[in-house]
Amino acid sequence: MLQNILAYQEIDKDLIKVENLLVSSEERKIASRAKSFLEESAKNVARMEKRAEELLSLYNDAKRSYDENAQLIHEYDALVPTLKSGDEATYLIKKVNQALDDIKALEKELASISKDMEDLAKSFNEFRAKYNAAGKEFLENREKYEKLKQEYAPVVKELKAKLEEQAKKIDPAILEKYKKRRADRIFPVLVEARGNKCGGCSMEISLKEMDKLRSKKIIECENCHRFIYYRE
Ligand SMILES: [Zn+2]
Known part of the structure; x- marks a missing residue:
């Protein structure tokens, strides 16, 4: 699941490069x-x-x-x-x-x-x-x-x-959120957790959210609204 959306983001990154260039x-x-x-x-x-x-x-x-x-x-x-x-x-x-x-x-x-x-x-x-x-x-x-x-x-x-x-390999609900963030010029949409901090905005993740991150592997940052993922 996570791999799929990360792969999606990698392709999207190339598209954004072209869009920015134009x-x-x-x-x-x-x-x-x-x-x-x-x-x-x-x-x-x-x-x-x-x-x-x-x-x-x-x-x-x-x-x-x-x-x-x-x-x-x-x-x-x-x-x-x-x-x-x-x-x-x-x-x-x-x-x-x-x-x-x-x-x-x-x-x-x-x-x-x-x-x-x-x-x-x-x-x-x-x-x-x-x-x-x-x-x-x-x-x-x-x-x-x-x-x-x-x-x-x-x-x-x-x-x-x-x-x-x-x-096609991604949960439509997640994809929809992803697209919304991208339209709001939030990119990358998915960031890896840096310790207990958001990899996008560096905001500290609460203990409750950290538990959720460990179990679900993916949460939304309460501050910048990016998806924070966690890899073992
Ligand atoms: Zn954040």
Whole structure:
């Protein structure tokens, strides 16, 4: 019984080696990094579009005020021939100067918004270049990764067939637990007891569990949930 599941684990170890080799391959890493960047990009584009809308709205507001002030000066100008007193003239000059000050400030504001718009357009172009490069990188490396996977496919197929064959000799309940641990990335699933300690996590095994281990030859670690086995 124990021998069978240990033999199963040995075959599985080779399969895990291949799986790790594929997962940690440069091709997969680069493709997955590029993919995350592409996925993140949607958020960046939305953010930039929102900012562009904000800037446009600010620009339109400032332009409207600018035009209004320009119109005011035009109207004040038309009033000059109708002035009747020095007081009226002083008042008009004051109003004209006020409008001129506003125009000056608005010109500055418009220039600043225009600069922000240019910067945003520049960032967007830079971003687009990066986006295109990431897209190309993703496709190239995904293809390379697929090729690599195909290269290893016969080995994987053979190991899986061996595992299936070996699985027939193992108690299904134990095998199911084994597979669950493996899926949780606990490996090796079966470890030999080191004295009265778990061979996986080194947790001390209680006296009660030690008795069980001696009689049943296999127990589950209460800490790391590996199977601990015992060989005479
Ligand atoms: Zn343990």
